[in-house]
Amino acid sequence: MTTRSTYHHGDLRQAVLAAALDVIAAEGPGALSLRDLARRAGVSHAAPAHHFKDRTGLLTAVAAEGYDLLAGALAGTPELRERGVRYVRFAMEHPAHFQVMFRPELLRADDPVLLAAKERASAELRAGVAGLEDVPDAREAGIAAWSLAHGFATLLLTRNVTEALGGRDPEEYFHSLAGLLFAERHPRKEPKDNPREESRDTPGRSRKGKGRDISP
Amino acid sequence: MTTRSTYHHGDLRQAVLAAALDVIAAEGPGALSLRDLARRAGVSHAAPAHHFKDRTGLLTAVAAEGYDLLAGALAGTPELRERGVRYVRFAMEHPAHFQVMFRPELLRADDPVLLAAKERASAELRAGVAGLEDVPDAREAGIAAWSLAHGFATLLLTRNVTEALGGRDPEEYFHSLAGLLFAERHPRKEPKDNPREESRDTPGRSRKGKGRDISP
DNA sequence: TCCCCGAACTTGTCAATGACAAGATGGGGA
DNA sequence: TCCCCATCTTGTCATTGACAAGTTCGGGGA
Structure with missing residues (x-):
């Protein structure tokens, strides 16, 4: 998902959520970084905030x-x-x-x-x-x-x-x-x-x- | 403790530890900031690291x-x-x-x-x-x-x-x-x-x- | 068909933080 | 007395969260 042709991701919310679960399961909630999740989903650093407002919102x-x-x-x-x-x-x-x-x-x-x-x-x-x-x-x-x-x-x-x-x-x-x-x-x-x-x-x-x- | 006459704190390790307990009890370990603890103890931002190496060391x-x-x-x-x-x-x-x-x-x-x-x-x-x-x-x-x-x-x-x-x-x-x-x-x-x-x-x-x- | 409106995403920026490096200080033992 | 070294400071860099403002695009209404 790092390369993406369309401007819109399509299902960013689910992608971020899934990636967050991976990170949390592996390293705990403290290791969670919105920017890292954005990179994993192949979007810009502020994209996740549009769906979850902030870190607290995601959690x-x-x-x-x-x-x-x-x-x-x-x-x-x-x-x-x-x-x-x-x-x-x-x-x-x-x-x-x-x-x-x-x-x-x-x-x-x-x-x-x-x-x-x-x-x-x-x-x-x-x-x-x-x-x-x-x-x-x-x-x-x-x-x-x-x-x-x-x-x-x-x-x-x-x-x-x-x-x-x-x-x-x-x-x-x-x-x-x-x-x-x-x-x-x-x-x-x-x-x-x-x-x-x-x-x-x-x-x-x-x-x-x-x-x-x-x-x- | 914000103002301090001596160069050496005297008991910085205990002071940081005590402040850390307050923060953790109130807002959880995630809210813990070494720099904040340093401010509370009235020392420079890198002082706590000398006693605990890093955040993980303190915890x-x-x-x-x-x-x-x-x-x-x-x-x-x-x-x-x-x-x-x-x-x-x-x-x-x-x-x-x-x-x-x-x-x-x-x-x-x-x-x-x-x-x-x-x-x-x-x-x-x-x-x-x-x-x-x-x-x-x-x-x-x-x-x-x-x-x-x-x-x-x-x-x-x-x-x-x-x-x-x-x-x-x-x-x-x-x-x-x-x-x-x-x-x-x-x-x-x-x-x-x-x-x-x-x-x-x-x-x-x-x-x-x-x-x-x-x-x- | 076209347009246009708002959701989805981007770019830019700022303050705060952790970590590290290098220097300053001074208490206490040789 | 003197000097060693634990203790603390200053300076710096990359990363992050949060916010502001701009850009793209898809689908519903005229």
């Missing part, structure tokens, strides 16, 4: 896209544990989005597009705990589940738990972790009537790599 | 200090749940350190001072699960505990769960969350030999929101 657009992707990833998943797995998967598949989404100081907090997308994702998160009955405080359980998934995803992306996984698939590993939180309180998803310790805790390493087998 | 120093503070905060805490509470407290009391510590792209990963401090903190984290006996996989339980605490701390600092707390003290709230993970598997902490549990738990709201205070 806000990335975050909004991220929230929409997350909402889509969580939608239609009845089971809380599987929702957590999808949350972790989302972070792994969209590391750039994930990073930017949780860095408020980089974003224009009152951007309407951002707020709308964030609300969609938020609704999906709330829906995850809506069906819990055998838990004393559903909201608190929701915060616990979110914290566990978010913490694991963050530690994963910052390479703080990679070696601790011992080669196990991160999603499968998290599925196991989530079992420590909620499994025993959801007997309905257990195949047998003895949901206690045994079947819940062991699956980890015995059938490694398989991951996520049960999904109601 | 690496902040992260190293953070890991040491964290190791100190966790040391001497036998109980895993209380360790989690202290982890969250550390994040709240040292938000600037906490942010920088978990942003590898901003740091010089091979810095020996950083590595040593990180190892000390890592040892404390591992020690937290060393005494677990009634848990099938201690390492996995450790990752779960770390994920829960780290996720909650992160969501707290990014203002993603502030309103969900409903005015409750974050530490007390996390203590409750941690109960969802491990409480029933740690019967030894039941007796009244741990007086701070009581006072810490109750201030929130009535016991109803606490969930899981059941004895095993």
